[in-house]
Amino acid sequence: MSEQTAGATGEPTGIPSGTYAYVGIVALYAATIVLGLALTDEVAGMGLAMFQDPGDVGNVGVFAVMLLVATGVMVAAFRYGYGEALVRVFLLGSASTLTAVAFVALTGIGEIAASGSVLMGLPTSPASIAVAAVTFAVLWVYPEWYVNDVAAMIFGAAAIPMLGLGFGPFPVVVLLIAWAGYDAYAVYVSGHMQELAAGLGDLKAPIVFVVPHSLDFSMRDPDFDLMGGDEADENADDGTSTEDQSAESPARAEIALLGLGDALIPGMLAVSAGAFLDAPVVVPALNANAPAIGALGGGLVGMAGLLYLVHRVEGAHAGLPPLNAGVLGGYLVGAVAAGIPVTTALGL
Template identity: 95%
Template sequence: MSERTADATERTTGIPSGTYAYVGIVALYAATIVLGLALTDEVAGMGLAMFQDPGDVGNVGVFAVMLLVATGVMVAAFRYGYGEALVRVFLLGSASTLTAVAFVALTGIGEIAASGSALMGLPTSPVSIGVAALTFVVLWVYPEWYVNDVAAVIFGAAAIPMLGLGFGPFPVVVLLIVWAGYDAYAVYVSGHMQELAAGLGDLKAPIVFVVPHSLDFSMRDPDFDLMGGGADDDGAVSADDQSAESPARAEIALLGLGDALIPGMLAVSAGAFLDAPVVVPALNANAPAIGALVGGLVGMAGLLYLVHRVEGAHAGLPPLNAGVLGGYLLGAVAAGIPVTTALGL
């Protein structure tokens, strides 16, 4: 909403103007992780763990290099204006492929190449290829915010177990700590996370959850500008900033998909590798896994409070990962698992 409309809504309902949008952001975050937990057994059965030795802490370094290289390539493309179309093709292709993985995991129809194959993670049957192709076309021709959000939940839910099954407790704890530090550096020091988020917004790729304050809002508007000309965000959670240069920027709340994927990995790893009774059979989740999920929601509440109270850009992963780690350890203690064991020490 614009500033004027948002103020009118708040006077009429007594509810802060950004509340509904932020509830939507929290719901998308939770849905991605919950669905990821629900798909874990199926993804494991398909042989799609990212790393075959989940106890190897070196996996953290490999994963970090992959993310840094991808980030560097995208930031360079956005900064210098070369290769943006190729970046969009790559992102939509990845999203479409992971959507096919989720479809096969949910329905049992179709095939995906397993680990050990040169085509690992790619659809290899007519049905799964068709799902990926249809997803790509829809995301390419109709990049509306709700289409992107649904797609991000679905393919993010496929990515979470693929990642989480590749990291045991100790490596994933190390990853969460290291990546929270990197996120803080990227936002508060180098500022390149803002460039990345702005570029992804221009491409209208489903890598950022976007929830508007009004259903009249459209990402397909030619004047849409996710970051408001680089106003004041980091691609994690937006402030309800009415001083942004772009009217569109004041109308949305947003959360980077990575801010759900990274914390969600610990919930999957806890359920897969810690010897504790399952407390939610539908999710195959034990107490540490549920603790990680709840702790992430607590971290989200802290992040939203920070965004509203402190002006400027804010990194999402430091509060989110802190909440996830705290909830995970509390869940482990509740399940009778020593903290040292939960930390992989």
């Protein structure tokens, strides 16, 4: 979910409304993908690729079904008021598990079950289990915006290589195009994801990056309402959408948000490019070749376009179309710069 709001409090005179918050959002987006690239070799060595045959385009369908089922279950839980506590336990448990994956990848301490095991991705040693348990406890007891942001960045960085290593160039390109279309449908046609966004906001789970315009803001305020109450139902947002509205609830007018999915899905292409395209590594610390760096840079261009759209056109806007377009464009530019034909880069 990506959404930015126009309201601001406590900013110096002459600084455009929301500037600092937007800079923070962009920084979190970039840092998540960069850290994901940096962890790719370690995650690959741990055997944690989501799919064992990255060239199988059928992986796209499997992944899409998984996301749609999860979305449907959560929307039903929020709409009918059943199972919300279980949804929160599941989300915080997933975040904690992936944080343990990042910890093991960064430090080499502890163990995570590899692909092929029924426990794939779960911590299986005292150290990794302790990291997951402590993370879960902190997120449950103290869901402040900066705690959630750090957690989302860390576990998002672990998820990006797990996903990207499971998709070769052609499948991941198909996924980016298909999911951008789904995002546009969910925002401009069905609107069902606004319920999901509002429900996730109530759960205060680290699924969205939240950056306030003022440091006085707190997500732990009992009156916190991420999506602005009933007005949220009038505008669609699917986890990758953006909106510019200042005359809403106090919480809504004081924050900028970006859905974690807006970093995960574009980041997959950068990881896939570095893993599967035969091109010289240009940034050794990230094991990134020119197409991977191009994907990262293109995503930032897409983010700039998204922010421009937010401020120029009132209402809800799908975020993945501009983000994924930028990522794909940057990826292809990087591929050509590395001497890779466009058809090869696209997996054709």
